[in-house]
Amino acid sequence: MKRSTQSILVVEDDPNDRVLLELAFSRIGIADPVQVVSSGSEALAYLRGEGGDRTRFPYPTFLITDLKMPGVDGFAILADLRANPDRAVTPSIVLSASSDPDDIRLAYSLGANSYLVKPVELEELFRLLKLTYDYWRSCDVPYTDPDGRCVATSSISKLGQVFRSTQLNHPSGHSPTV
């Protein structure tokens, strides 16, 4: 299901790369809001909705993150998303200068949906971001509320699988599980 409001969260600590990414996004003319944060800890705070107005800073439809960042790195962001199933399963795309197979393997094992290597040439970066945006915008992602929590209720699916569910605004404050 396509969300009615789509937004992209980009996590990049290098100021030069941030400028290039912002330039690339404006050059390819993306209609959806793009939030660029400069550290992993900012990204986690954004995802948790800390101190932000969700109408201005919506939960992202998908996330693009660098890996090697001081403090909270890209691996930690991936791990945090995986450890918080009550939040949306947000497609996470790694965009890193590293082509080290160990980094690639670890990123996938932590739940990265895709791994892209940062190109050196600016035009290549533009092409990469355009294609990334076009592709992920065509995908279906889990439907969420503005805070990123999945809207679902427990049920027996057509495939006979019972889902763990998160029910919003439950009177007890707890989520029912099956």
Next chain:
Amino acid sequence: MVRSTGPVLLVDDSEDDALLMQRAFRKSAEFPKVQWLTNGNDATLYLCGHGQFKDRTVYPLPVLILLDLKLPVKNGFEVLRWLRSYPAFASIPVIVLSDCIDPRIIRRAYELGANSFIRKPQNEELRRQLAELVEQYWLGLNITVPDEPVPEPDR
């Protein structure tokens, strides 16, 4: 950084849907061979290189898997769960290609390790666009690494 050269595995029990997607992929001269399987159990046997699929020169590991969910024998969720439990297949991208747009189904697919979920295109133009995007993004841009040894199939 390695670009694999295997086929695209298309797992779909609908012959019509499979043929239409294969036709869309064939519009690109560079698209790899599509290996079509009709049920989830064959998908696991293929990946393990067992039964009729044991000749790896004929049935090499795929570079990408397009997976329907409503499959006989083993459904798409079961294939996903099985696949992601083995490091050998951790970095083979899996795109769920399904008629089902129930948000719970979409979430479940991502939770079980699908890289991406796309509703099956309903006309030729949309199929062509999807084939082009899949080729350019997953086969041209996305990076994977060589995998570890392949497991034995489940008994």
